[in-house]
Amino acid sequence: MDITKFAIPEIIFGRGSLNYAGQCALRLGARKVFLVSDEGIEQAGWLQRLMDILEKEGIEWVYYPGVTSNPRDFQVELGAEFYAKNGTDVIIAIGGGSAMDTAKGIAIIASNGGKIRDYEGANRVQRPLPPMMLITTTAGSGSDISQFCIITDMKRGVKMSIITRTLVPNISIVDPLILRTKSEALIIQSAVDALAHAIEAYMSRIASPFTEMHSLKAIDLILANMPRAVATRSLDALEQLSIASVSASMAFSNAGLGAEHALAHALGGHFDMPHGVVHPILLTSVMRFNLGIDPQKMAEIGRVILNHRLSSDRKTALAGIERLEAFFASFDVALRLSEIIPASERHRLEALCRMAVNDACNLTNPRPATWEELYRVCEEVW
Incomplete structure (x- = not known):
């Protein structure tokens, strides 16, 4: 058999596992979290639930709501600016693939600079990313596990595939209770x-x-x-x-x-x-x-x-x-x-x-x- 590699994050799985988000963030060194989510998750109440969990552990947070379906390159770049200005550390996203890909794109630019299109393709991210914890609200996209990040290049009108080991988050939380909404x-x-x-x-x-x-x-x-x-x-x-x-x-x-x-x-x-x-x-x-x-x-x-x-x-x-x-x-x-x-x-x-x-x-x-x-x-x- 050829030499192979297999990279996955730490996975916290099960009904009610969202309740461990604060403790997990502390293990990553969180003092001021950069939160990424979208309007649908806000309306369903899951974002506020996460904020309450973080607050209970004494963790501050800054919220970036700039997520849409098929996240755009400019949204990622604006998010990276927001991350830098607010002195945040750990990045946490809660949502579907769009929220998590936005968070990953922000993490790339926050540590590597440039534009997100600079990293299209495989293994083009050189520097380590900020600690990331991704909380999925779907059973499908896989961005909370994977080495992939998909961002839309608005000039070309195409989704860019960014693939690198550094995109695997530190922690993935998978709580099936969230799927009920x-x-x-x-x-x-x-x-x-x-x-x-x-x-x-x-x-x-x-x-x-x-x-x-x-x-x-x-x-x-x-x-x-x-x-x-x-x-x-x-x-x-x-x-x-x-x-x-x-x-x-x-x-x-x-x-x-x-x-x-x-x-x-x-x-x-x-x-x-x-x-x-x-x-x-x-x-x-x-x-x-x-x-x-x-x-x-x-x-x-x-x-x-x-x-x-x-x-x-x-x-x-x-x-x-x-x-x-x-x-x-x-x-x-x-x-x-x-x-x-x-x-x-x-x-x-x-x-x-x-x-x-x-x-x-x-x-x-x-x-x-x-x-x-x-x-x-x-x-x-x-």
């Missing part, structure tokens, strides 16, 4: 994002035994628990989705992703759409594109989806892909690009595919994808 749409989008993480990480060119087992477990847990979580908000099912998200995050953080995420970043950056919306549209098409490279591994995914094997690897893989399409169709989600992109904007797909081929996620796709091949995927799912 999520809407049906957010539960679906988050779970499907985690599913895409797991599948692409399993097929990645740099997957290892340490990532593969987490990928397969995540796929199994999501398929088994997502319908009940959506239909009933069952806390047990939501907890299982949280476990699946952690497993998928540990997998993709260390194995990378693939062409589906490269396309998702390009489309999401240009059309400013929620990240989880595009996966039910693109994922199975990209899986078919990759099938010929490693049918045995794709069949293993099919086996987990079907809970049995067919007479050949190819048949098992294809049946798994078809079952996954039926699974997506059982939810209230878009299944074609034409449902989320105006027909008048279809002509932009070629330029976006030319951009997507240079996304860092495409480097670990099992089958090298040209922009023309990515364009054919988009045409297929239009």
Whole structure:
């Protein structure tokens, strides 16, 4: 076996684990925390709950509310200025992927300077970051675990992938109780994002035994628990989705992703759409594109989806892909690009595919994808 590495944060998991945020912050040396969150978390009451927990431990805080879906480069840069002016130390984000990616981007600039676009790609961050604690309010994005940070470059209209070991936070807190305030749409989008993480990480060119087992477990847990979580908000099912998200995050953080995420970043950056919306549209098409490279591994995914094997690897893989399409169709989600992109904007797909081929996620796709091949995927799912 080749030499591999596996990087994860300290993970505090379980119902009520948010209550340990103050003690964890103290262990990181917190005196004046830089808090990052968004309006939705404020309205749900979780931000105030966190502030109360910090205050109980005698920790001061400064709050930066400049988070939107698909965080922008200028928001990150303004946040870094705010961080520097207020003499803060530990960075804490509570929210979904947007809040956590904003916090990571702020941390990069706070310690390394420059503009966030200077760090696009892999391993371009040279200096250590401030201590970070990330508290996820979704079961999907994985930013609280991963070496990834996704920020929208507003000039190019594309989501930049920033990948480096230093982006793994010191501490991740995963409290399934927080998921009870999520809407049906957010539960679906988050779970499907985690599913895409797991599948692409399993097929990645740099997957290892340490990532593969987490990928397969995540796929199994999501398929088994997502319908009940959506239909009933069952806390047990939501907890299982949280476990699946952690497993998928540990997998993709260390194995990378693939062409589906490269396309998702390009489309999401240009059309400013929620990240989880595009996966039910693109994922199975990209899986078919990759099938010929490693049918045995794709069949293993099919086996987990079907809970049995067919007479050949190819048949098992294809049946798994078809079952996954039926699974997506059982939810209230878009299944074609034409449902989320105006027909008048279809002509932009070629330029976006030319951009997507240079996304860092495409480097670990099992089958090298040209922009023309990515364009054919988009045409297929239009």
